Amino acid sequence: MLAAEAGGQRRFEVEADTVGSVLRSLPVANLVFDERGQLRQLVNVYVDGVDVREHDGMDTRLTGSEEIRLVAAIAGG
Amino acid sequence: MPTLLVGTRKGLFVLSSDDERREWAVSAPVLKGWEVFHAVPDPRDDSVYAATNSFVYGATVHRSQDRGETWTRAAELGLPEETGLTLEKTWHLRPGREAEDGRLWLGGAPGVLFRSDDSGATWEAVQSLVGHESRDRWNPGAGGMCCHSIQLDPDDPERMYVAISAAGTFRSEDGGESWELANSGVAADFFPDNPFPEVGQCVHKLLVHPARPERLWQQNHCGVYRSDDHGRNWERLEGNGLPSGFGFPIMLDPSDPDTAFVIPEEGAENRVTPDGRLGVYRTRDGGQSWERLDGGLPHPAWVAVLRESSSFDDGGVYFGTQSGSVFASADGGDTWVEAATHLPPILSVEAADWR
Numbered sequence: 001m002l003a004a005e006a007g008g009q010r011r012f013e014v015e016a017d018t019v020g021s022v023l024r025s026l027p028v029a030n031l032v033f034d035e036r037g038q039l040r041q042l043v044n045v046y047v048d049g050v051d052v053r054e055h056d057g058m059d060t061r062l063t064g065s066e067e068i069r070l071v072a073a074i075a076g077g
Numbered sequence: 078m079p080t081l082l083v084g085t086r087k088g089l090f091v092l093s094s095d096d097e098r099r100e101w102a103v104s105a106p107v108l109k110g111w112e113v114f115h116a117v118p119d120p121r122d123d124s125v126y127a128a129t130n131s132f133v134y135g136a137t138v139h140r141s142q143d144r145g146e147t148w149t150r151a152a153e154l155g156l157p158e159e160t161g162l163t164l165e166k167t168w169h170l171r172p173g174r175e176a177e178d179g180r181l182w183l184g185g186a187p188g189v190l191f192r193s194d195d196s197g198a199t200w201e202a203v204q205s206l207v208g209h210e211s212r213d214r215w216n217p218g219a220g221g222m223c224c225h226s227i228q229l230d231p232d233d234p235e236r237m238y239v240a241i242s243a244a245g246t247f248r249s250e251d252g253g254e255s256w257e258l259a260n261s262g263v264a265a266d267f268f269p270d271n272p273f274p275e276v277g278q279c280v281h282k283l284l285v286h287p288a289r290p291e292r293l294w295q296q297n298h299c300g301v302y303r304s305d306d307h308g309r310n311w312e313r314l315e316g317n318g319l320p321s322g323f324g325f326p327i328m329l330d331p332s333d334p335d336t337a338f339v340i341p342e343e344g345a346e347n348r349v350t351p352d353g354r355l356g357v358y359r360t361r362d363g364g365q366s367w368e369r370l371d372g373g374l375p376h377p378a379w380v381a382v383l384r385e386s387s388s389f390d391d392g393g394v395y396f397g398t399q400s401g402s403v404f405a406s407a408d409g410g411d412t413w414v415e416a417a418t419h420l421p422p423i424l425s426v427e428a429a430d431w432r
Binding site (some may be wrong): 032 | 109110111131133134135137150151153154156158164
């Protein structure tokens with residue numbers, strides 16, 4: 001769904017200091033974040049394979065060429 | 078060309094037919110992954126708008142300018158922090174009047190109304206309703222506290238109505254700047270100590286008759302009602318042919334203000350066709366009497382029709398079921414054809430006229 005909402009684009013190259021800055025620059029930012037700017041509960045974010053909730057969440061610092069993946073949680077019907 | 082926009086739990090389907098409305102072609106789904114609570118054509122510029130919801134990505138609105146092939150999503154939609162509310166669902170869309178370029182109205186949960194003046198790109202909460210003084214007496218129904226009906230008076234550019242479950246009907250005489258309660262005579266039997274409160278009614282669907290705009294109809298949790306004075310007073314209508322006053326959809330005949338159609342369900346605790354006898358009930362005398370119509374409808378059938386899942390146009394009456402069938406009648410409800418079957422659960426049906 002996110003790729004469809006981004007015009008079919010699945011990968012973006014972004015320069016930013018934090019995970020939150022990267023995600024807020026995406027054309028799907030208002031799907032990833034709610035109206036209070038909080039990451040939606042069922043959206044999982046991984047930096048090089050590690051859940052950012054195990055780091056500093058949206059404040060997780062980026063240093064170089066990390067790969068960030070957005071994955072919808074397993075839920076629903 | 079008669080067209081139906083059919084919102085489902087798994088995207089939007091477009092059904093198209095000819096003027097006889099007997100054979101229907103069903104499109105592949107668009108807006109895949111989204112629950113389409115309502116999709117509506119905008120005849121001003123041939124756009125389509127959809128109230129779309131995702132359990133992962135939240136509530137939004139999509140717009141298509143090429144009849145559903147490609148879509149853009151609202152850029153800004155949410156409730157201001159000072160309201161203390163957050164947007165739960167988008168429910169219902171209403172394009173503005175012909176002269177109101179770019180204006181749309183959007184109803185959502187929890188009991189909120191938005192206005193856009195840029196063709197759905199950005200939306201502003203209507204504070205006069207969001208902060209209405211009666212809000213502490215509103216309660217959510219089973220589907221949440223949804224603002225599901227938005228009706229514009231075709232004659233008076235300042236008069237409009239919204240309906241919220243379970244808050245009731247509200248009328249504005251100043252284009253949405255202020256709202257009056259419009260629930261006099263409408264029961265709320267679930268308040269046994271005060272079954273006719275000023276506010277808190279569980280209206281399920283509200284319609285203004287397009288040719289006689291002082292006449293309003295509503296299907297309520299507690300009966301079917303008609304008002305002939307812009308909603309100031311309501312008359313309860315069932316008991317003379319209807320098996321139940323409970324139901325969700327209501328349909329009208331745009332050429333006859335005395336005709337309406339409802340699809341009763343057994344009751345609040347069992348929301349399904351009474352006794353498996355699916356029928357559309359029609360009145361031609363303003364609700365004084367009702368007749369059951371079932372020509373072409375399956376029997377037995379235990380179906381449920383949601384509040385947005387019916388529509389009408391100059392030549393047809395339509396409804397869709399949670400079991401994924403769409404039924405269409407081109408003869409005022411006397412006979413029906415199954416226009417589509419095996420769709421995902423249907424959330425909404427809206428007629429369009431695409432040439």
